[in-house]
Amino acid sequence: MPVSPDMAEDLARTVGSLYEQAEIALLERLRTDLAAGIDSPMWVNQKLAGLGDFQQGIRTLLDGLQTDTDGALREAISQAYERGQQAAVAELGALPVGQTAAAAEALPGAAVVDRLAAAVVGDTGPVYQRVLRVSVDVYRQTVAEAAASALTGAETRRQAAARALAKFAQRGVTGFVDKAGRSWDMASYAEMATRSAVGKAAVQAHTDRLEAAGLDLVVVSDSPEECPLCRPWERKVLSIGGSGARTVEVQHATADDRTVTVHIAGSLADARAAGLQHPNCRHRVSAYLPGVTQRPPAQEDRASYEQTQQQRYLERQIRTWKRRAAAAMDDDQRKAANAKVREYQGRVRDLLAETDGLPRKSHREQTGSAR
Template identity: 25%
Template sequence: MNDYDIQEAFKRIEDELIASMMRNMQRHRAEETKEGIEWGMWQAEQLRALEEYRKRNAKKYNGQFEEINSSIPAIISESRKRGYLDQEAHILETIGQTSGGSGDIDGAFFKINDRKMNALIDATVSDMDSAETAMLRRANDQYRKTIFNAQVYANSGVGTYEKAVDMATKDFLAAGIQCIQYKNGSMHRIEEYAGMAIRTASKRAYLTGEGEKRKEWGCHLVIMNKRGNPCPKCLPFVGKILIDDVWSGGSSKDGSYPLMSSAMAAGLYHPNCKDGHTTYFPGISTPPDDKFSKKEIKQVEEDYKDDQKQQYAKRQEEKFGRLANYSLDPMNKKVYASRQEQWKHVRMRTGNKSSQEYAESKRPLANFMALPQNRVVDVLRKESASWIESLSGKEKHAIEKYTYNSGDRKPDRFFERLNGMLRGDRPEDTALAEYARTLSVAIQKNELRHDVICYRNVDLDLYSDLTDGDIFKEKQFISTSVVKKAALDKKYKVTIYAPKGSKCAYIEKLSKYPKQRELLLDKDSLFKVISKKENEIELQVII
C-alpha cells in the first residue's frame, strides 16, 4: 500500500457506509395511510436497523482498518530508507566516491532518530485508529439523526416520504462523513485526513533518512529547491541556504545561515507541503537563487489561486455526486446530477475538461522528481561526459553542425533545413537524411537518468490545434534549455517535462552556444499536452 491506496480505501469505506444507510432508508419505507405516514412504526423499525448497521459495520470494517494500519509502519520506514539511499547517491555524485565521510558518526544521534521514527509511526497509527473509530461513530450518529429529522421535515409539509428523507440527509450527503476536526475548527472527511497524514509522515521520514546520511558525511547545509509553484508559506525560504539542525544535527556553528527549525516554526514543511531541499556544498553547488521577480511572485499567487479553485471544484463535484447517487426522490436525483455535471466542466485552468480528467492529466507528473535548477546543469554536464566519449567522430560532427554551421543565414540555417525536411516542409534530401540518421543514433546512445524540466520558447503557436490531453509526435529534433533563463526570449513559453528514460542528450560541450544549456530531444518523440494557458504550454515526453 501507499498513501494513495490508503486514501482510496477510506473513500471506498465511506461510500459503502453511506450506501448501506440509504439502502435501509429505501428498503424500510414508511407506510402511508389516509391519515398520513406512520412515522412511529417506521422509526422503531429504523432504530432496529441502525443497531444491526452498527454491529455489522464494527465487525466488517475493523478487520479492514487493521489491514490499513498494519501497512503504515512499512510505508514510513521505506520512505526513511529511500531518503538515506537517495542522499548517498547525491553526495557521491557531487563530491566523488573517493572522498569518504568526514562527519561525526554519533551512535546516540541515530538512536534518537530511531526513537523519533518509532514515535512518528506510533502517533500516525494511533491517530488513524482514532479517526477510524470517529468515522463509524459519526456514521451511526448521522443515521440516528436522520431517523428523527425525517418526521420533522415531513411535518413541515415537504410532501412525500422520499422528499422528507432527502431533506433529512441533505447536509450529511453534501459533506460526507466529516469526523476529523483540525486546529482551525474545519471539519474533514477521513479520506482527506488519511492522505494528508500519510504523505506528511512519509515526507518527514524521507527527510530523516536524508539527514542521517548528511550527518555521516558532516554535511549540515541545505538549500531549498526553487520550483515552479512553491506554496505561499514556503516562498520566503525558497532558494535560501539553511542549517539543518532538525534531521542532520547541524548547529549555528555551521555558518551564519538561518536554522531549519526556525524556518519550520515559521511555516516551512507544513502538512501537505510539496517543497523540498537538497544538500548544499560550499564551493561546489551552484550559488543560491533566492530572488523572485514581481512577475514570478504574481505567477506563484495566480497558480496558488488556480489550485485552490480547482480543489473547490473537485469538492463541489463530489458533493453533488453523493447527493445524486443517494437521494431517494427522482427529481432531486436529476437536479443534483445536473449540478454535478456543471462542476465537472468548470472552466478554470482545466479548459472544458472535468476535474477528474484534469487530475488524471496531472497524474503522470505526480511522481515527477525533477533535478532542481541549482543542480541540473552540473549533473547533466558530468553525466554527458561518458556519452560524448562513446560517440564517433561523425556523430560529434553532426551535433556540432546542428548547433552551428559556418556561413548559414536565417531562415536557411542547417538545423532549419534539416527539421524542415523531417516535418515534410522541404523535399527529401539524401545528405540531410543521413545527418538526421546520424544525429538520432547519437542521441539514442544516451538515456536520461533523471526527471528533467526543460524550456523551449517560440515565436509561433505551434500547438494551436491541440487541446489538453492530446498526444502527438514531433517529427523533428527539439532543442530545449534545462535552465529557464537560458531559453530564448520569445512569445510562446513551452515547458517540457522529460521523465527519466527519455531519448535526449545534453549537448553543452559539443555546442557552439554552450550557455544555452541545450538538451536535444530525438526526432519522432511523443508528447502529451498537459495544459495550455494563453501563451504558456506544458508538455510531457511520453516514453
C-alpha cells in the first residue's frame, strides 16, 4: 500500500480544528467584551479597568488550547506512524517469507513520535505568546481608536470599534510570520505544522519498515494537478539510503537467478529536499520490487495547477469572512460578512464547474465553532 503525507491528513485536521475553535472563541471574546456598555459615557474607563480580566480570560483559553493540542498532536503522530508501518506490511506480500516476516515485526516508533511532536510544539510555542500579546494590543487599540473617533465626530464609538475588529479578523488572530517570511493566521499555521509532522511520521514508518525488510528502492506515484516542485519526480524510482542518479543492475525481487536493470533518479532525501512530499502533497511512494513492480500509470489532470491554487485562495477568503462575521459588532455587519461568505462559496462552485471533476473540499472552508 503506497504512502504519502496526505494519508494522515484527517489526523492533522483534528488538531487544526482545536485551533480554529480557539480562534473563533477569541474573536467572540473580543467582540463581547468591547461591545459591553459601549454606549455608556464611562465605557473607556470601564474597558481599561477590565483589561486584566480580559487578559486572564485569553490566557485561560490558550492554556486549555495548549493542553488539548499537545495530547491530540502526540496521538495523531503516533497513529500516523502506525499507518505508515501497516502500509509497508500490506505491500510486501510478494517478498520471500523471511523478508515478509522482517517487515511485519513492529518497529519501535516512540523516539520518532517524540521527536516530531517536540518539533511541532517548538514551532507553535511562540504562537501562544504572540496571540496573548496581539489580543491585548488589539483590545487597547480598539478602545483608543473608538474613543478618539467619538471625540472628533468622525464616526461613532461603535463604528470605530467595529472597523478595528474587522481589520483584526481580516488578517487572522495573530498575523504570524514564519522564518521564511510568510504570513499565517494561528489556525492555518498550526494545522500546517501538524500536517507536516503527521505526514513525516507516516512516510518515516513506511521507509523504516522497508529498510527492515532489506529493501532500498521506492517508486513515486503520478498525481493529478501536481505542482512544479513534484512534477520531475513522478513515476521515478528512488533510493532510500543511496544518493545520486545512476543506472544499476540489481537482484530480481523473487527470482534468485535473475537480475534487473533499474534507473534510479536519486535518493528519497534528495527528492524531499527538492520539494517532493511537501505539506498538501498527494504523491505517494511505494516499495519498488525489481522485476515485479510496474511503474504507476500516468493520470489525467482534472484541472490545472493554477486552478487548484485558485480554489485554495477562495477557501481562505471564505474562512476570512467567517471570522469577520464572528467579530461583527452588529447584525448589519454580520449579514454583510455572511453575504461575502456566500459570494465566495458561489465562486468556488463556479470554479469547480469549469474543471473535469475537481472535488470540493468543504472542510477547508470551515472555521471552528466557539467552545
